[in-house]
Amino acid sequence: MNKILIVGHPQSGYGDVEKILLGCGMQAAEKSRNEGLSAQEIGSILCKAHGHASVDTMRSGGDIQQIEAGPVWNGLALDLLMNNIDQQFWGWSDPQAIALLDYWKLLDPKMAFMLVYDEPQRVLREMGCDEARHCSREMVKQRLESWNAYNGALLAFYLRNQDRCMLVNAQQVRRNTDAYLNQLQPYLGDQVLLSPPSSSKSSFRAIPYRNGSNGSDGMHASAGLVTNAIAVPVLADGFLVEGILSGYPEHMQRYEELQASASIPMENHTEMKPEAVDAWLTQMKRRSESGRAITILTEEKQRIEQKLVELGETEESLKDELASKSRERTELSEENDLLLAQLHQVQEELERYYLENEKNKGLAAEKASVENKRQALEAEKKTLEQRLKEQQTTVEKEHAVQMAKQRALAEEKQSLESKLQAMQQQVQSLEKEVKNSNVQKELTEENELLLAQLHQVQEELERYYLENQKLKQEQKPAYYGAADRLKSELPYQLGAAIIERSRQVWPVLFLPVSLSRIARDYRKQEKQQATDLPPLNKYRDYPEAERVQKHLSYRLGEIWLKHSRTPWGWAAMPFALTKAYREFRTYRTSKDN
Numbered sequence: 001m002n003k004i005l006i007v008g009h010p011q012s013g014y015g016d017v018e019k020i021l022l023g024c025g026m027q028a029a030e031k032s033r034n035e036g037l038s039a040q041e042i043g044s045i046l047c048k049a050h051g052h053a054s055v056d057t058m059r060s061g062g063d064i065q066q067i068e069a070g071p072v073w074n075g076l077a078l079d080l081l082m083n084n085i086d087q088q089f090w091g092w093s094d095p096q097a098i099a100l101l102d103y104w105k106l107l108d109p110k111m112a113f114m115l116v117y118d119e120p121q122r123v124l125r126e127m128g129c130d131e132a133r134h135c136s137r138e139m140v141k142q143r144l145e146s147w148n149a150y151n152g153a154l155l156a157f158y159l160r161n162q163d164r165c166m167l168v169n170a171q172q173v174r175r176n177t178d179a180y181l182n183q184l185q186p187y188l189g190d191q192v193l194l195s196p197p198s199s200s201k202s203s204f205r206a207i208p209y210r211n212g213s214n215g216s217d218g219m220h221a222s223a224g225l226v227t228n229a230i231a232v233p234v235l236a237d238g239f240l241v242e243g244i245l246s247g248y249p250e251h252m253q254r255y256e257e258l259q260a261s262a263s264i265p266m267e268n269h270t271e272m273k274p275e276a277v278d279a280w281l282t283q284m285k286r287r288s289e290s291g292r293a294i295t296i297l298t299e300e301k302q303r304i305e306q307k308l309v310e311l312g313e314t315e316e317s318l319k320d321e322l323a324s325k326s327r328e329r330t331e332l333s334e335e336n337d338l339l340l341a342q343l344h345q346v347q348e349e350l351e352r353y354y355l356e357n358e359k360n361k362g363l364a365a366e367k368a369s370v371e372n373k374r375q376a377l378e379a380e381k382k383t384l385e386q387r388l389k390e391q392q393t394t395v396e397k398e399h400a401v402q403m404a405k406q407r408a409l410a411e412e413k414q415s416l417e418s419k420l421q422a423m424q425q426q427v428q429s430l431e432k433e434v435k436n437s438n439v440q441k442e443l444t445e446e447n448e449l450l451l452a453q454l455h456q457v458q459e460e461l462e463r464y465y466l467e468n469q470k471l472k473q474e475q476k477p478a479y480y481g482a483a484d485r486l487k488s489e490l491p492y493q494l495g496a497a498i499i500e501r502s503r504q505v506w507p508v509l510f511l512p513v514s515l516s517r518i519a520r521d522y523r524k525q526e527k528q529q530a531t532d533l534p535p536l537n538k539y540r541d542y543p544e545a546e547r548v549q550k551h552l553s554y555r556l557g558e559i560w561l562k563h564s565r566t567p568w569g570w571a572a573m574p575f576a577l578t579k580a581y582r583e584f585r586t587y588r589t590s591k592d593n
Helices: 014-023 039-049 071-083 095-099 101-107 121-125 129-133 137-160 170-175 177-188 198-202 218-230 235-245 249-261 276-359 370-436 440-473 482-487 490-501 505-509 511-529 542-549 552-563 567-592
Strands: 003-008 090-093 111-117 165-169
Touching (some): 014 090, 014 111, 071 101, 101 111, 276 567, 490 552
């Protein structure tokens, strides 16, 4: 047998037995190859699939029934065995496997079973802190009955399969490890167990009781007292546990049955039974240590609470200071944004005045109010329309002159073509005469002269044709004033109004109403004029219009027109205006550099 399954009650100390075997040459079980499940996980799956109760909820022997798993579940266990086939000696522990002993016995004939038990007093001594907080008579009874049912099933399986099982007492195994290994050796055949190292033996000895030192530091002193409260002697507990078990003789009888049948029972040793006086003295000592620990912890708690109060006051003062700094920062940021907007507005005005002064040096200075600006723009528009009409009249005159030139060229072309035909007829007649006369040489010279004249006439015709095409191309009218026309359009007017009204807070609140009125007046005026103007790219000074399109006024006006058409556009408009302002500031910075 090269594999061992260690089974015992959760409070039996089966883990110590497993550690001894691992220190003597046993290898831990590898997980299954395909599913990656450990042996304990496979056992839990089988118990869950067959509705087996948990170990903690067992109350009687009827709760522990051996599971008869069908062949469909054998794949999980076989996968585990196949992944550990290369190990010469391996095993694992699982307290939940009490219901799977027959299953593992039938599945693998080379598996041995290590059944571990301990006295029922350990069930009550090793009660956890959470369980002790909610402990009751019913819980004590349930834990003892669970121990009795579990170890009864363990004893029944051992009596049926003594050839493949060892029933050992965990305390005796820790006391005499060598004797335990000697009795285990026959079950392993050729597999030789190693001697346990001295460190593994000492690791299972009881921790001696040590008094904590009274240092000046409160935290260290409290830690020492808490440690002593946990590691107190078990004299008082033993006295109480013995008193409890005296009311449950059936559990002590089960323990005697285990002792009588065990391969390694607990040997009798001289040990004084706990007396009431000793238990009371131990309890008083524990109460004293607990009182000291509580006093020190209370003082430490008060000190920490005082420190927390001081930290809270410091935090409040820091929060107030941070809030005031934040308000100051917000006010400075708003003031900075307002100054930047005014600065860019002044730069925009200066740039516009400069361009208008360069183009129209004879114009008067721009008036302060918005109404006067609009009137000036209307006057400029009328001037541009008048100039456009004059240019159209000039173009029409030039067109008439070009048409006259074209007619003259056509007449000259017809005359040249008639001359060419006459010359061709003379050439033909001369060729006929040459054939009928003997003056071949003179006719040849005359013929060459006529051919040269013919080529000259063709060159003249080609030159006249090219000049005619050039005149047709020059008939297109020349337009000027693209920048002024762009400034008179709706986007530029809206952007200028936005900048003008952003200087003060009160006009900003009515900005949408003002812009809507400007757009309505512009469209009404546009319908009344109804003039068909050429595209901007037809103007000779179109680069000036492109420069005006980069102004902040034009950009803000375009964004307003774009986002005012939809409800969600109004929500995104402040962000779009801020983005346009930042892009213009970046553009101005790069331009200045």
